[in-house]
Amino acid sequence: MIPVRPLPAAPVIPDAxxxxxxxxxxxxxxxxxxxxxxxxxxxxxxxxxxxxxxLYLHFPGKDAIVESIFEEIGRALxxxxxxxxxxxxxxxxxxxxxxxxxxxxxxxxxxxxxxxELQRHAPNIHRKIDGLRRKNIPAVFGxxxxxxxxxxxLRAEIDPEFAAQFWLQAIRGLVHPDTLAVTRLTPRQTLxxxxxxxxxxxxxxxxxxxYEKLFPL
Numbered sequence: 001m002i003p004v005r006p007l008p009a010a011p012v013i014p015d016a017x018x019x020x021x022x023x024x025x026x027x028x029x030x031x032x033x034x035x036x037x038x039x040x041x042x043x044x045x046x047x048x049x050x051x052x053x054x055l056y057l058h059f060p061g062k063d064a065i066v067e068s069i070f071e072e073i074g075r076a077l078x079x080x081x082x083x084x085x086x087x088x089x090x091x092x093x094x095x096x097x098x099x100x101x102x103x104x105x106x107x108x109x110x111x112x113x114x115x116x117e118l119q120r121h122a123p124n125i126h127r128k129i130d131g132l133r134r135k136n137i138p139a140v141f142g143x144x145x146x147x148x149x150x151x152x153x154l155r156a157e158i159d160p161e162f163a164a165q166f167w168l169q170a171i172r173g174l175v176h177p178d179t180l181a182v183t184r185l186t187p188r189q190t191l192x193x194x195x196x197x198x199x200x201x202x203x204x205x206x207x208x209x210x211y212e213k214l215f216p217l
Contacts, residue, residue, distance in 0.1 A: 020058055022048060024072075027065045032109045036066065036117040066125055074132040077106055081140050085147070092148040093207065097214040099144065100195060107187040112180040115187070119177050133172060138164040145202070153207030167198060 016024070026047050030039045041062055045052045059065045084090070084098045118126040142164035148154035173179060174190045183190065196215065203211055 017058070023055065023058055024065065024068060027062075028069050031066060031069060032114075035111075035114055036122060039066070063122055063125060066122065067128060070125065070129055070132070073106055073109075074136070077102060078136055078140075081136075085140070085143055091210065092144070092151045092153040093210040093214055095144060095147065096199075096211075099140065100191065100215075104188045104191060107191060110187055112177060112186065115175070115180065116177040130172065134168065137168040137171060141167050148202070148207065153204060153210065154202050155204055158202055163202060170194060170198060 023044065026044055027039060030043065039062060041052055041055055044065075045055045048055070059068070080102050081099055084095055084102065087095070090098065115126070118129070138161070142160050145154060145158065145160035145163050149156055149158060149160060171191070171194070174183075174194055175187045180187070180190065185193065199211060
């Protein structure tokens with residue numbers, strides 16, 4: 001198993017002030033422990049020992065705070081994925097395992113109930129999360145699939161860009177709140193189950209052997 005660094009305890013925004021970071025750390029705990037609706041500016045101000053007026057000087061509202069949290073998670077994840085893909089010591093399958101572990105360490109934070117809350121009560125944030133998927137999944141997996149072809153782990157005739165777009169559309173549909181309500185799976189379980197089905201048509205026999213070592217059925 002390729003080791004994965006733990007998710008940072010709090011978002012790290014490059015230009016954030018110490019007060020911004022305190023606010024984001026507190027909001028992040030509330031968001032992932034209790035959900036979007038339970039997170040209120042009143043509760044944040046009370047916990048932080050500041051007035052709501054002061055809180056609003058740092059962020060214009062709850063949605064701006066939540067957006068900052070998800071944007072930083074996305075930035076941190078993309079940086080980790082780029083580091084994995086750039087590691088010449090890892091084989092294709094090892095990189096795939098490390099990428100999946102890095103992604104699922106974030107997905108475990110987001111329950112189907114939270115996705116439903118965001119879809120209903122914060123559609124702009126829900127769309128931004130989907131935008132992060134549309135931006136990062138093709139870029140990361142397209143690069144990964146090209147490496148797999150070059151290594152002989154994936155079939156040479158595969159179009160890596162098409163495969164990456166296919167994977168994107170599959171994931172977008174499978175982690176939609178309506179789909180999760182039917183499958184009764186978490187986003188993490190969905191990713192792990194769908195990966196085996198997806199890669200079945202891509203791997204060479206040698207690639208399949210190595211895949212099954214790191215992704216046991």
